Amino acid sequence: MSDTPAIATDSLRKEYGTAVAVRDLDLTVPHGEVFGFLGPNGAGKTSTIRMLTTLQEPTSGTATVAGESIQRRERVTPRIGYLPEEPPVYPELTGRENLQYVAGLRGVAADDRIEDLLNRFGLGDAANRAVAGYSKGMKQKLGLIGAMVHEPEVLFLDEPTAGLDPRAARTVKDTIADVSERGVTVFLSTHILPVVEELGDRVGVLQDGQLVAEGPPEDLGSRLGEDADLEDVFLNVTRSRASVGTAGEQ
């Protein structure tokens, strides 16, 4: 593993017309870390992920993912896995066919790995059924398998446990912990704070496109007080920013 961080952004900025979604973001995520990316709705999390996954071009600034500039999609994309908020699956195809398609697109022969992941996620029995009949949780698990099928270096997960029942959420969390142990960097965007608290090596809180807090979850909590948890941190930093914004407007 090189010394280059898995993800590094330098003054990364994204504007949509006059609206600024991401404001000169400087962020570094070392290899093998689970980085919890938090922020209220509209904070700029999804825009950041889209830029890092090469789906959108930054307005200014630079970033590297797995050591490659995000300007070079063909170099970045083979090294990353991405699970968007809505799992990318074809409803007409079976679970196995969807995964074979993803593996085929990536040019990897992964039949054994697909079987292994299907069984690990409890989808073995449903693998030959059309995805149209899958529950939300099953689709989410299938999407996650699809993002990991080629053994990426960096995994971008956007709300991976949203809509999952506790058992399915446990499987996803165990998988994140497992891939992290194997050295995969996980960039985890979610609203479910206990997930980040449990899995995150470090946390970044985004507000109005700016990183307003960053550090290990326990450190961030201890800054507020002995009993403070991540929820307190989140509410505190986003409230104080909101107050500043309100005061500024006044």
Added chain:
Amino acid sequence: MIAGIVVGLFYALIGAVLAFFLGSLVAEEGLSTMTQPRMVALAVLVIGTFIVAQRTVKRTGSLDAPGAVLTAASPAAVAVGVMGAEFGRALLFLGVPAGVTILAYGLGTGDPLAAVVLAAVALGVLAVVIAVGFAVGMAARRVSMRSQFVTRHRGKLGVVGTFLAFGGYMFFLEGHALSRAIVDPLLGLPPAWLGDLALAGTPNVSASSGQLLGAVGVVVLGVPIGARAGVALSRRVWFGERVRPAERSGVTVAGTDLLGWLPDAHLPMATQAVVRKSILRARRSPFIVQYALVPYFVLAMFGIQFAIQSGSIPSWLTHGMAVAGVVATGTAFALNPIGGEEGLLPLTLTCGVDSRSFLAGLTVAGWVVGIPATVGGTILSGFLLGIPPMTIGSIVLVASGMALGAPGLAMFGGVVFPSIETQSLPGGSETVEPSTYAFLLFAVGLGIAALPVTVAWSIGTGPVVLVLAAVGSVGLAWLFGWAGFRYTVTQLDGYVPDPDLL
């Protein structure tokens, strides 16, 4: 919208002129028999009911946000509301042209009562048609949701039904003895007497009071009976349990290995994956490849019409099958290369697939499906028509040669006019329909490529010129296809999606 209004006004004007002369003719000379008004009344009832039923099946029978609507109002109120909305919609679209036509008819007769009676009957017929049509549509929905067979084969049944309806329409239009034997008894029934009632206010037209009463009865009883049936069926549809097609109910879905005959080494893995995915999706949801089916549909429609009118197979069928095959090869999978990825677009763009391999997959998928269809359809129709094998072979060669270039040409249309709007399908699934403009651009390109051979064949040149023209057409199709493919590769390489699409 404005074009639609202008066209509508144009037809309304023509209708008004015709209605004016018809009114004056009927008022002056009277009617010796009521056969024609009764046939018109029956036709309006049948066609109107069919249209409303079809709309109910496809659109109005399913509610937007049913949970919210059905917990806020009774199903009866909702059903009546849907029927009322259909009535209002019909008035909105037909009110002005129909009103103008009726007014002109009244002016033609010289008696305002003629227009008043005709307008009242028209409104009554509209109410009957909507109430009965809604009930018929809901009955069809109920059958569909309770029958595994109908649910699974809904698309095919719809196509067969449309062909049967069109064939039946042409059959009756031709006035065969059998069709007369079916229609004549119907003219003696109350629904047909609506024709008598519609002309009751016209001078010089007399109808028996019994028939007028019968026609009034059709409206007075038809509306409440149809509406009650519609309400009852709505309740069963909206609250009933739906059988799930095998693909969605946990039944194992069979795969396909249409590429088994292709040596794997000759195609990149990504290309093979795209081919398999495209064909599997199309097999399980044929609506995805609707533009590939359209030319065959049009061909069948004209073929049926020709066969009924002339009693023989149309001589143009072989050429038609060849053209349809080429169009199908291009449009099946390549007409919307980016938008057609639908919800998988983020995955496709972030999985490191080489654009060339990906687009080659769409191209090969089109060939795998389209070229056998082109060859098979052309040969079969050629033998049916008794065309010499040499001629059939020539047509097959030109068509399959042009089909090789068709996907590249289609994907050019698809990247110039991409389509990303998701469309809901019956049964709850969704798809992205390619742009009509993309299809038109593809059709224009294909037309230009086909020009040399078409012109040479039409003017009856000698064999050498015809062969040269055929080679020219195939060459143009290849050139356009190659250029379209190259252009699409560069577009996909640098493609950055609109944030709203992700």
